[in-house]
Amino acid sequence: MTADKPLRADAQRKREALLATAREVFDAGGFFDLRFDDFARLAGVGTGTLYRHFPTREALAEAVYHGEVATLCDCARRLQATLPAAEALAAFLRGMVDHMDAHQGLARTLATLMADRSSALAEGSRALEQAVTDLIAAAVKDGVVRDDVDAGAVMMALHGIGAAHDRPDWRAEADGVITLVLDGLVSRG
Amino acid sequence: MTADKPLRADAQRKREALLATAREVFDAGGFFDLRFDDFARLAGVGTGTLYRHFPTREALAEAVYHGEVATLCDCARRLQATLPAAEALAAFLRGMVDHMDAHQGLARTLATLMADRSSALAEGSRALEQAVTDLIAAAVKDGVVRDDVDAGAVMMALHGIGAAHDRPDWRAEADGVITLVLDGLVSRG
DNA sequence: CAAAATATGGAGGTCGTCTCCATTTGTCAA
């Protein structure tokens, strides 16, 4: 799809530095108080370099998001390999909430930055969606989950949890959504 | 809370014009291609006037959102008065999806604009949340819905539906979320 | 109707964004 041309050594290094700094600043929640130029300086990089690697704030967010998705997918695979389907699904969804809770700033920043281009978000989370699809398919096969509601609906609910990150009682409500979704999946309509 | 001082006649008129134009442009999806200054001109208003009424794009979105919320709340009240609790709840949630579907551009624009200040969103949708809370409370009283998951979780799921407005299969997935939520609410855990 | 209060609009200052290119750094072949 994308013929990634090999990056020169220093370019690679700068790119990494930018991503690392981004993750840091995102999580600290200070990204929007920062001029984009200053962000470059903070990462020890010139303005031009920043723009060559990430033409927009959104592009930067997308790259960071990719990393997160990869982590979560690994997690899903691990769970699926070690637990019965129903438990794996539940553990994964609960785990996602834990993860978001542990990185609130990051979650909030990403949600905000990708609000426009949520097409990009959908693109970027395709892998994640596949993981959820697999988890659900396995549970369906075990006969413990209905087969008339697909993974997209679950993704949407997750999206809601991520997007609503400043509700005063976020954690409890997020757990509530997961509970509803899981019980709704088990229900026979 | 807010001691709304009475607005002068012409001010009222301009304000209305701005809101009407906003609704139009939002729904057409062209808001982000427009300089804020030009939006003012489009509404037949000077830049200064626009800024006095709505200091930011977000403030404008919030005002439009208020109108939407009011409409939906009316709808909720009507349903609650005419249907058994469980049906009223279901009809309301399904109805919201219909409404969003019929005004995709508006929904998307609002979701995008309020991504940052989703605290403002929470603020603005307090009335909506109250309506959902009432619908659920009535259903709980009828003994047809569990009482250990509160309205906040449902709001979060709805938020997800609104925020994910450009998923390719939005409508089906949104319906799926509602199904999961409703069945999850009926389930006894 | 005059005066006071309120609202208007758009010219121009401010400030973040992004481009451009002279310079530096990395790579590779001889």
Next chain:
DNA sequence: TTGACAAATGGAGACGACCTCCATATTTTG
């Protein structure tokens, strides 16, 4: 190692959107 070529760098400055400010216009009040 060295020279030559390609790739990458950074930051000065042009650009353009946002927002303020106030002389003017409109509404309201006494």
